[in-house]
Amino acid sequence: MTDPDFSPTNTLARLLAIGAVVVGMLVVVIVVTSVVFEREEPRIHPPVTSLDVPPPIASEAEVFRMDREVRAVAWDAPRRPAAHPRNLATFRRLRAYPGAPPRVPHGLTDAEFRETRCNHCHASGGYSPRFGAYAPVTPHPEWSGCLQCHAADASIVGVELPPPGAPAAEQARCGQCHIDPDAPSPRLVSVNWSSESWPELDQRAMEGAPPAIPHDVELRGNCVACHAGPAAVEEIRTTHPERTDCRQCHVLVEEAAGGAVGTQGFHRPGAAEGDR
Template sequence: MKRAVILSILALLSIGFLINWIYSYEKGREDAYIPISKDKELPIIPSESAVFERSGFALEYLNMPMDENHQRTLDTYYENRAYPGAPPSIPHPVKEKLGMGGVTCLQCHQNGGFVEKFNAYAPVTPHPEMINCKQCHVEQRTRSRFKATHFYKKPAPIVGTNNALPGSPPVIPHQLQMRENCLSCHAGPGAVKELRIDHPERINCRQCHVPRKRQYENIELFVRTNSTTND
C-alpha cells in the first residue's frame, strides 16, 4: 500500500513537471513583440520615464507610410548644427511678436506633421517641457555675411559603425540629457531617413541600446577583471 502511494506521488510529480515544461517551452516560442494598447497602462522606469513619453504613437509610426519627396537626411541634419551635438539652429523666420517657444515653436514641433509653409515635416522636440526654445536654438542669420575662420567642425559619427560587435545593437553615440525621448528623433515622418528605426513598437530602447561611454566602461571593467583573474 505504501509503495503504491509513493508511486502515485511520483507519477503526479512527473505529470506536473511535464505539463510545466511543455507550457514553458511553448511560451518561449511566442513572438517577442508586445502589443501596445492605449487602454493598458505602460510600464514606467522612474529614471528613464522620458523614454516612454511618445510610446502612444509607436503603432502609428510603425504603420505610417513614408513621404519619399520630403525626407530629412543626415546631410541636412548636420548642416543645421555648428558641430555634432550642438542644438540645431532655426532654419526659417520666427515671428518674434508671438513670443517664445510655448506659443510658437510647439505648435509644429510638439507632435510634428507636414508644414505647408515650409514644404517640410517638422521634427519633433524630445523636450517639449522646455518652452524657452530660443535660449538654445538661434535663428540662422549669418549665411550671407559669415566670415571664414579656422574653426574645426568635428566630424559626425558614421552611421552603422557604432556597434560593439558585428550584429549587436548599435550603441547610443550622443549624450542622453534632453534626448531621453528616443522616438522623437528616430521614428515618424520627421525623423532623419538614415536614423529612422523599423521597430518603434519596442519602446524600451535602452533595454538593448546603451550609451557609448557605458559601453567603454563595461569593456574596461571586463578587461581589468580578466587581467586580475589571469594574474
C-alpha cells in the same frame, strides 16, 4: 447607642478611605495603560527614512515617454514622397558640433518669433503644407523657451517661405534659411572652427546586433522623438518604434562611472601573472 459608623469622624475616615482607593486605582490604571501602551508600540522595525519618489532622471525616464497619442502623425505613417527631405547631411549642417542645439532652418513670422510658437508644430510633429515638410518632433517639449538655445538667424525672421515646387525664382530664396555657416557674411569675423567628428553610426558588435547609442542622451532621452516617424532623419529612422524599451537592446557606449574608465576591453587585475 449610636452606630459608630454614623459618627462624623467615621464618615470622614470612610470618605478618605474611598478617596484613597479611587486614587490608588487611578494610579494602577495609568501605570497599566502606559505599560500596555508601551507594549503595543515596541520598536520592532527599523526607522523609515523619507521615501518620496524622487524627480526622475531624465535620461532614464524619457525613454518611456512615447506619447503616441499626442503625435500628429503616427510613427509608422508612410512619408509623402514629395515632402522636404531630412537627412544626415542637412541634420549635421544645422549643428555646430555633435550634440549642439540646431539652428532654426526655416522662416518665422514676426509673431512666431516674438511669441516663440515653436511647440505649436514641434511638440507633436505632423505635415506642414507651409514648408512642404514634416515638422521634426522635439524630444523635450517641456522646455518652451526654444530660442534660448536654438538660434534664429536674423535673415529668416519675418520671412514666409514658399512651398517647394514654387517657381524657380522663389526657390532661390531657400538660401535665406539654409544658411551656409561657412559662407562669408558682412561683418562676420570668420572662425577657424572644427569640432569632434560626428559619431560613427551603426556601431554594431557583429552582424545583426543592435547598434549602440553613439551620443549622450541629455535632453535627448526620448528616443522615438528623433528616431521614429516621417520626420525622422532618414538614415537613423528605426524600423521598430513600437518596441518602447529602447535601451533594453541599445546601450550607451562609455557610460563609465565618473568617466574614470576608458574604452579598453576588460582585463583582470594582475592578469599578466596568470596567478595570484
